[in-house]
Amino acid sequence: MSANEDPRITEALDAAMDAAGVREQRALVRRILRAGVGLGTDGTERLDLKITAAAVEEMRAAFRLFAPFVGTPKVTIFGSARTQAQDPLWLGAEAVAHGLAEQGWMVVTGAGPGIMEAAATGAGPEHSLGVSIRLPFEEQPNDLVTLDGHHVSMKYFFTRKLMLVKESLGFVCLPGGFGTMDETFELLTLQQTGKMVPVPIVLLDRPGGTFWRGLERFVTEELAGSGMIAPGDLDRVLITESAEEAIAEITGFWRNYHSLRWVGSDLVLRLRAEPSDAEVAELNERFGTMCLSGGFARTAPLAEERDEPETAALPRLVFTPQRRAVGELHRLIRALNRLASAPDEAAAPEPV
Template sequence: MDPTPNEAALDEAVAGLLDAAGITAQRKLIARILSAGLGLGHDGASRLDLKITAAAVEEMRAAYRLFKPYSATPKVTIFGSARTRAHDPLWVGAEGVARGLTEQGWMVVTGAGPGIMEAAATGAGPDRALGVSIRLPFEERPNSALAQDNGHLVSMKYFFTRKLMLVKESRGFVCLPGGFGTMDETFELLTLQQTGKMEPVPIVLLDRPDGTFWRGFARFVTEELAGSGMIAVDDLDRVLVTDSVDAAIDEITGFWRNYDSLRWFDDRLVLRLRAEPSDAELAELGERFSGLCLTGGIERTEPFPAERSDRDRLELPRIVLVPRERAVGDLYRLIRALNELPSAPPPAVAETHPAP
């Protein structure tokens, strides 16, 4: 349907506003944002709805600006209880895993509160820690490791915008024991991975030495959720449950040893790698993961036309397959197998970090 004269005039006005603001890049998307805001006015949205929308957009903009200078630096988000005290083995573990990852070039993202969040920010150091805090009437204030440097901290009113930014920029996650908030964040990570709304990333559930928190969680998931048919039996295979700081660091960094990224083309899944697998390696993978493939096997491929058009990682070798539905656990096993191929780049050399 052709736009009405009012819609055409509105589009022209929006285009004029973009011109006046000097905006030349991504004009269509910015015009959509402006038009959606104007549409709320036409819809008669309530004051509360408008306040939520305005605050959410403002908070996302502030967070995007925080992360933009570090877009090329890999980041890990560390979750855990705000009530964990200094010198607790969990505190020491969070501090150790943060320090170990920053020594390998990573940055650490936290919720900027006390407890585990402060431990992780302390381990990372002020130059390698980014915080996304939440304004609450109780409990949480920006921790001392971040409050001194407002350039690495952004504050949010809403949990949903905060959770978006704690997840969006990171290439790995470490969850330590915590309460409702930590469990909410952990289950959201698992949900995003299970449903394919997030690309595969390493997730570590890190406990104190000989701790039972995450083992009990895994038992509940396996016996109650998988046992009742509510999730697949291998849905937790993507997660490492450990009490070892070194194992947590190795899981985060090792996940990206050879695997780089993926992209879907209808039912075909393309995996981009850092090193070309040999014919023998590809044949072995095809036989080992035949159950992952709905049809055909695992093959080499050239970049797809859409990848060429977008100039999307064209320099990397690729493999392609048609996976069966709900095969998240097998996909993670395939990624780990790709990382362990003899042709894969050598693993990063990490320092040893004593157990807490």
């Protein structure tokens, strides 16, 4: 009998949770504890155990940092740690962060110098959260997040990247080096594969800059040109030189679109305003090729959505998408946001 099946282990884990005062989500906490015990009984090497322990500890620290702000929309801003103050890129990041903070958003950064410091400066300490990485050289956390306590330090890039992406409902990427490109391509990969809910992504450059347009050419000519991605895979991002356009893209994405949920093979889109019959017909005409069968239809909350009562009052569209149509979701969402029935102003999005 394995440790996972031994009732004595279950009793011991439950006793440990009782002693620690764990009252909620006990089944999930038990899974975590059982996995730890399993690592011990598997004869796992010491280095692997150290990696696991540090990763879980880091995630716990990060979850605790973000927990007080669970109801506040967040945007993550990526960019080079080497960008100097007064560089047009610095000023652009600062302006975007300031504009979003004024509208109630929190700004998440890697807590380092350069673009990260510019974004934290624009947002201000009360609207900044920092997730730094411990490196042997180059990057140190900036004072704007460390002095306010809105900061957590990570040893591993993979735990840091999780927290820089997990909580945010929008992303702004400015030119940078390997780290910035890694973060940008991870976002594009998560969106392309549907492993991440649709969110707005802005690639912001300096006035007259060629950084992101150069990437666009490479993606179009080399990746799409050789069939490695779909021709429109980069259409989900906005490339701009304007801080105002970046802010409008982040906030406008949530004008009418609220959230989505898969129910079996059906995809439910929750909206802020009920579309008319004519608007649904237009959506079917424009985006009907996304549907595996049938088309878009208005619906009441499905039975499977009963565990999300906070969304029960929202209008809905349901359809059965072709699996490869997930890349089209951004175009559909933008169309939903432009419907005449959509609210006049973007609302602050809610965590999904």
